[in-house]
Amino acid sequence: xxxxxxxxxxxxxxxxxxxxxxxxxxxxxxxxxxxxxxxxxxxxxxxxxxxxxxxxxxxxxxxxxxxxxxxxxxxxxxxxxxxxxxxxxxxxxxxxxxxxxxxxxxxxxxxxxxxxxxxxxxxxxxxxxxxxxxxxxxxxxxxxxxxxxxxxxxxxxxxxxxxxxxxxxxxxxxxxxxxxxxxxxxxxxxxxxxxxxxxxxxxxxxxxxxxxxxxxxxxxxxxxxxxxxxxxxxxxxxxxxxxxxxxxxxxxxxxxxxxxxxxxxxxxxxxxxxxxxxxxxxxxxxxxxxxxxxx
Amino acid sequence: xxxxxxxxxxxxxxxxxxxxxxxxxxxxxxxxxxxxxxxxxxxxxxxxxxxxxxxxxxxxxxxxxxxxxxxxxxxxxxxxxxxxxxxxxxxxxxxxxxxxxxxxxxxxxxxxxxxxxxxxxxxxxxxxxxxxxxxxxxxxxxxxxxxxxxxxxxxxxxxxxxxxxxxxxxxxxxxxxxxxxxxxxxxxxxxxxxxxxxxxxxxxxxxxxxxxxxxxxxxxxxxxxxxxxxxxxxxxxxxxxxxxxxxxxxxxxxxxxxxxxxxxxxxxxxxxxxxxxxxxxxxxxxxxxxxxxxx
Numbered sequence: 001x002x003x004x005x006x007x008x009x010x011x012x013x014x015x016x017x018x019x020x021x022x023x024x025x026x027x028x029x030x031x032x033x034x035x036x037x038x039x040x041x042x043x044x045x046x047x048x049x050x051x052x053x054x055x056x057x058x059x060x061x062x063x064x065x066x067x068x069x070x071x072x073x074x075x076x077x078x079x080x081x082x083x084x085x086x087x088x089x090x091x092x093x094x095x096x097x098x099x100x101x102x103x104x105x106x107x108x109x110x111x112x113x114x115x116x117x118x119x120x121x122x123x124x125x126x127x128x129x130x131x132x133x134x135x136x137x138x139x140x141x142x143x144x145x146x147x148x149x150x151x152x153x154x155x156x157x158x159x160x161x162x163x164x165x166x167x168x169x170x171x172x173x174x175x176x177x178x179x180x181x182x183x184x185x186x187x188x189x190x191x192x193x194x195x196x197x198x199x200x201x202x203x204x205x206x207x208x209x210x211x212x213x214x215x216x217x218x219x220x221x222x223x224x225x226x227x228x229x230x231x232x233x234x235x236x237x238x239x240x241x242x243x244x245x246x247x248x249x250x251x252x253x254x255x256x257x258x259x260x261x262x263x264x265x266x267x268x269x270x271x272x273x274x275x276x277x278x279x280x281x282x283x284x285x286x287x288x289x290x291x292x293x294x295x
Numbered sequence: 296x297x298x299x300x301x302x303x304x305x306x307x308x309x310x311x312x313x314x315x316x317x318x319x320x321x322x323x324x325x326x327x328x329x330x331x332x333x334x335x336x337x338x339x340x341x342x343x344x345x346x347x348x349x350x351x352x353x354x355x356x357x358x359x360x361x362x363x364x365x366x367x368x369x370x371x372x373x374x375x376x377x378x379x380x381x382x383x384x385x386x387x388x389x390x391x392x393x394x395x396x397x398x399x400x401x402x403x404x405x406x407x408x409x410x411x412x413x414x415x416x417x418x419x420x421x422x423x424x425x426x427x428x429x430x431x432x433x434x435x436x437x438x439x440x441x442x443x444x445x446x447x448x449x450x451x452x453x454x455x456x457x458x459x460x461x462x463x464x465x466x467x468x469x470x471x472x473x474x475x476x477x478x479x480x481x482x483x484x485x486x487x488x489x490x491x492x493x494x495x496x497x498x499x500x501x502x503x504x505x506x507x508x509x510x511x512x513x514x515x516x517x518x519x520x521x522x523x524x525x526x527x528x529x530x531x532x533x534x535x536x537x538x539x540x541x542x543x544x545x546x547x548x549x550x551x552x553x554x555x556x557x558x559x560x561x562x563x564x565x566x567x568x569x570x571x572x573x574x575x576x577x578x579x580x581x582x583x584x585x586x587x588x589x590x
Contacts, residue, residue: 001541002550006381012546013374019507028338029506033373035334040378042326049323050370050379057366061356071352075345078328079308083335084345086301211324212314246296251307255297 076250118176124153124191140184144227155196218242230288371545413471419448419486435479439522450491513537525583
């Protein structure tokens with residue numbers, strides 16, 4: 001440790017972990033140091049670039065608060081979130097695939113009944129969703145909890161609303177929890193999902209601009225589905241035809257999650273009401289993985 | 296991009312850099328993504344560990360302000376800072392070696408004359424420093440600027456003082472700038488350097504504790520030396536005999552920078568004054584690298 005130089009530094013740092021009593025933490029930190037140093041060596045990182053990286057991370061930290069998580073955006077846009085999601089959610093082929101969680105989930109969303117309108121005033125074309133939650137053997141899963149959340153037609157989630165931010169609390173819109181019935185079925189009304197840019201007025205947005213990437217995500221609806229005896233499923237349903245399906249800024253698209261959102265002329269809707277504007281329907285079933293079958 | 300999975304994600308992210316118009320940025324980001332993903336694959340990073348990493352980085356960001364730079368501490372304690380320093384400061388063998396900059400440099404420190412006491416009230420045993428700044432052919436470097444900074448006997452730099460923080464400004468102590476004379480010589484009085492722990496009441500301190508490492512740095516004095524025609528030298532002088540020379544928390548020790556700080560009984564000091572407490576002397580010369588000879 002008295003002769004630290006370019007060649008000895010990595011082993012010196014790894015050696016300093018000798019007294020780490022948590023074997024998993026030691027493994028993770030050892031690998032982190034090896035890859036961090038290998039990166040700096042590979043590109044021969046300069047002192048000026050290092051200083052810019054420190055400033056960038058500082059900005060990411062300072063813009064992050066309880067409503068905005070710029071580190072998750074950074075992880076998402078570098079594909080790390082999707083990599084971690086995929087390697088931790090290996091499932092049998094007939095299960096619904098997982099995708100990224102994203103930064104806009106909120107715990108404690110309001111509970112709705114099947115058939116309710118969860119939009120709660122969020123702007124967008126009406127959309128009627130229905131489907132079934134099943135296990136891998138086709139068994140219906142009764143009383144599964146679905147968390148649903150999505151942005152409005154302007155691309156904003158309720159938690160991003162300036163009104164909510166000023167008031168210091170969130171008025172939940174286009175966000176809710178509901179349970180499947182005794183045959184595993186669910187249905188609710190919300191709004192049509194639209195493509196939107198991730199928040200790009202901060203350091204991650206400037207990074208994307210500097211590396212020639214757009215900040216858009218294809219239209220999607222978020223689901224988290226939980227039921228006893230099954231692995232929790234966190235996923236999206238994407239909208240077929242969206243122009244950003246091939247360039248999702250967070251790399252979250254999986255073919256099996258792309259679905260037709262069917263347009264309808266004004267008229268009688270699935271809940272028996274009459275709408276004088278166009279509306280949409282979306283049918284999608286989810287298949288959960290029993291915990292026992294996890295590889 | 297529609298079939299993102301564990302195997303395809305890395306190439307998808309690298310492919311997204313196609314439109315990056317800055318070749319160096321493209322190279323750095325490509326390598327960063329490769330190593331970041333390789334790390335996550337190597338350790339099979341779990342979703343819970345990923346979430347803890349996001350929380351950790353968020354805490355690092357939130358404790359960082361204009362007086363405390365926790366991201367630099369993180370880089371220092373993971374050996375990244377020293378790696379970047381060494382790979383960017385390759386010099387001929389007879390040059391003074393560089394080491395880490397650290398987070399406590401302040402631009403605009405007060406200017407002193409040779410012979411002045413730069414301690415300005417900082418607590419510690421008096422210490423008289425002298426030396427010469429030369430080039431690689433032995434030529435004295437006149438009018439070179441030396442920035443000097445150090446902690447007090449309690450291990451705190453002036454910028455860490457709670458008084459300075461409350462007032463919103465720094466009273467410079469044990470910190471100053473001075474110039475070599477026409478023969479390249481400098482001398483000043485300050486205080487004896489003592490070992491100190493880096494700030495460890497934040498997330499980096501908790502990380503060190505979790506991985507079984509102490510937060511201590513061996514006693515040292517910081518120098519940044521600048522002269523036209525020469526590469527700027529950023530380095531420390533370490534104190535021989537310090538118990539942390541073999542386990543510097545930021546991996547900054549180089550054998551050539553360890554020096555005897557000679558103790559003296561109370562009596563007449565180099566500036567002709569009489570001290571009734573023990574005092575120290577330190578002699579150290581610096582050799583700068585001419586810019587033309589950079590490899």
